Amino acid sequence: MTYLFQFLKEKKTMLFLIILATVIQSFSMLAVPYFAAKIIDDGILKKDLMAIVILGLQMLAAVGLSGLISLWASYLSADLAALSGKYLRDRIFDKTQVLSIRDFNRFSTASMITRATSDITVIQQTVIMFAQMILPAPIIAITAIIMTIAVSPTLVWIPIIAMVVFMLAIYLIFIKASPISKTIQKRLDVINRIMGEAITGVRVIRAFDNSEFERKRTNQAFLNYADNVIRLNKTFAVFSPLIWSIVGISMVAVLWFGSFLVLNGEIQVGGIIAVSEYTILLLIALIMSSMVMVMLPKMKACLDRTQVVLDTIPEIADETQLPALQNPDNPAKIVFDQVSFSYRGAEESVLEGISFSCEQGKTTAIIGGTGSGKSTIASLMLRLYDVASGMITLEGTDIRQMTQHQLREAISYVPQKAILFSGTIADNLRMGNSQATSAELEQAAQIAQAHDFITVLAEGYQSPVAQGGTNFSGGQKQRLCIARALVKKAPVYIFDDSFSALDFKTDGALRKALKREMADAAMVIVAQRVSTIMDADQIIVLDAGRMAGIGRHEELIKSCSVYQEIVASQLSETEADSL
């Protein structure tokens, strides 16, 4: 809410103009029954044809004014609503760009996308609904009351009581309905989830012969949902009859007390008609706004969701006072010093007591089983998380003592999951280095073993990449990601399990080229295949988050039992023996 109010505060003038337009609009709208009453009193009863025509024209003018002002109000409201969406969306987007990866992932990507897209759409729609349907209600109500007083102050309590009764009743209905609506939303989510599972898991479900179980589970979810929807509908079933009753009783009251006043000469017949119309228009405005009110909790939920993002304080913040740093001549590019890391609340830590140093011109490989923590090491280097204890330094400086921007300028990273962006191949490759020449692109692609398949494409480096890179195979995507990282000039390169989708031949050729062309860089290769890393300058063997060994292949194969097991599982016996 805070941010929406902040926005409205910034757009004070616009808000004021909308209110002004709505006031004019409601007066001109209510002028129509006013003139209709006058036609009866001054025209028909006095048998004055001229008066009827003149009043008719005045009425027409009121109608025209009301129409024009309404259009203006609609335009202003549309502008305000569209702006509110832009305002919030831009703020969220900016925020997500400063959040750490872990901050971001805590929301999950899908939920973050919802917050920045459909939530904003809902807010936008609700803002205009508010301006166009809810805001006019109180203004019309006040206008109607003023105009009723102008006819007869004694009749004014009729619209007032009608209004109060209506609002009270609506309040009670909403109080009763809102917990049901909330349950319904949850039940709907359950349905979507269970159905999704039933469809994606059809083989497993059938393999375990659990079809009947799943059918019962889904039917139960359907039933729970339907029960709640019916309950909600039944709660709202009193809505229409309520309106009928209130309108009916107010009409009878206006006629009864109005007629009494007419009978005693206090008002004219037209006054009855005017007041009855005012009352009805007032109630219609209230009905409209109350129906839109249903949207408000939804908007509130969306606003809350966006607010959570906007309120998140980035877990990894750059130090405000940074010491002068960076010592490019330091050959110890990245050093882990007794680093430990664990997830909050977890029984066992992910990494424990990790120490090693990645030197310039050397390749450091990290190998280990699933869940041994090898990818976490790469994440820590990029400072996607902060260490629990110990220290990581880049060229001698604690990475917490530099800005994230500086740190990541110094590291070029190839992720485990190949992610490309829509655009051309060249656009993607230039991501880390917008100044790169086409020769540089080609060189990087050649090292990454991507040049050959790129040049086969009709448009070469200008070939389009679809969103998510879906027009390339897994292996091609991975090679493009590697090329992208190589285009970026950095002292440190991290390959996070990036060779897994490559066949053995390409893998070998790529590593040879890397060794040849990138001799000056410090390389970190996280891998599963022994063949990928056996020629590294140092291999760190991880086992359940601890370092089981560090050294060259030849040393480890003799001394490190964990490494021996990994090797044995990947090589044929004769080959393992021969090594």
Next chain:
Amino acid sequence: MKKQRKKPQQKNQQVLNNEGLPETEDLTDMEDIPKNSKASAKRLMALLLKQKGALLIILLAAVVSNGLYAFTPIIMGKALDQLIQAISANGIGGGFEQLAEIVGLPLLLLAMAYLIGAAFSFLQEYTMASVGEKLALSLREKISEKITRLPLHYYDANETGEVLSRTTNDPDKIAEILKTGALQFANALCNLVFSIVIMFVLSPVMAVIIIATMSLSVFATKWISGKTLAIFYENQKVLGELNGKIEEYYTGNLIIKSFNQQEQVIKTERELSERQYQANKKSQFVIYAIYPAIRFLTQLSFVVTAIVGGIFAINGTMTIGTVQAFLQYVNQIADPITQSSYFINSMQAALASAERVFEFLDEPEEVPETSTPKQINQPDGAVAFEHVRFGYHPDELLMEDISFTVRPNEMVAIVGPTGAGKTTLVNLLMRFYELDGGTIKVDGIDIKDLTKSGLRRMVGMVLQDTWLFKGTIAENIAYGKMDATREEIIQVAKAARCDHFIRTLSEGYETVISNEEGTVSQGQMQLLTIARAMLANPALMILDEATSSVDTKTELQVQKAMLSSMKGKTSFVIAHRLSTIKSADLILVMKNGTIVEKGTHQELLAADTFYAELYNSQFNNLTG
């Protein structure tokens, strides 16, 4: 088997329309236009007619309440006329007693009309509360039953999101539209008919004038909505572009941050956001501008009625009460008229939804089970394929003639390049697909003579594509044996090498996981599904690339555990890492849907075989 793409942006459809409120419905493209509306309408009607009683009540209530409503302006007019008459006869002055004599009866009638109308309206709404939802529920139950009966072919050929939308959104849409739309339509129609009839009875000339001016607003509405379509589409297009970009950037969040691209993406976002602002402003404006426009036309009609009515009243051809009544009729029929165009659109959407549901329900089903099933009480695990012919498409055979036999307790490995038919082979054994020829026998009995459930209970299967449902890790492991104790679960988890990582999670075995969330990695998910299959303890085990995302060391350990748990069981193993299947009793080498070689590792390696070629290609890289 097939890739599933998630669309996180949901369509925002808030069909919330009673008094002609704007629908903030995305203008959904072709989806909302039914292909064969007549047939679908008939079928939907047939389903609806199952609740005949309720429908009758609703209709009756609509007639009564709207009939009464349509009479209220005349009653009010009567009261006014009597008041004017009394004043002109007796002059001004009088207490409530005189007043009761003059307007008492009409006002009593008026009160009764409103209150009885309200009672019937409640009856109608209350009855309607369950009609649409019951219909949707019955459709959903049919769908969930259908899901169990559809052949796997169907799931191969259709995207999950598409199936999901047919099962969740479409019934909802139908229910919602029936609830609001149909009710409104019934009421609007009754209201319109009664009002028009009464107007003609009162004064045909006035009736014609009012209808003529009102029809102006109908045409105007149509004309404007035609004009605005392009603006809506533009807005949808820009919004789609912007949301697509945001989705892309968020998915690639890690890359954007590690490449320090934050400023560039913010720049792109700003440009699109600005364009969306402009397009959205325009489209919202036209949506909301329609209402003042229509109101303007209605009021025009009101003005004309007031003037003409006034003239008639002066002529004495009409009483003031009647003029007043006509003014009310103008307001009364304005709403139903504008609503009708909304109703036609929404009804079309409901029919399109119904059509999609019916299409799903009409999909051809699996071959029915044998009516005289045989039973295997203590399976030995012998498997025989005899001249099996099979193709995913009837005119495109994948397997021409597959035959082999497996003795009880043997381990069979199936190897071969992608697309060779390895997975198909084991899917056929599970009877996921029907054969085009030949037979598959388990313990000498044709699997067609077994019930599917009987067959599948004997077989445990672990697939490459892991499937976990949202639930605790313990529940997921126990999916094949729901009454398993915690000890049993932990035991298999240890054997499948997942106990360690489960304990690193914050809630251990009670951690809630699902396929979506990244709590556990792909390899870890595979280990969980292996634990699941081990717990089910079947006589026959199928492992289809079950450890493809698991590192080789863990794979080896898991395999050892499985081997010991599979002692006395027949197993089928599909693996792309040949090192893991060397100990198999029988290796089937497949290529293009046929078995090209059979034998043990040693036998196959000794000869100049395709297997030897495959095997060497995986390892010669190591030394180089």
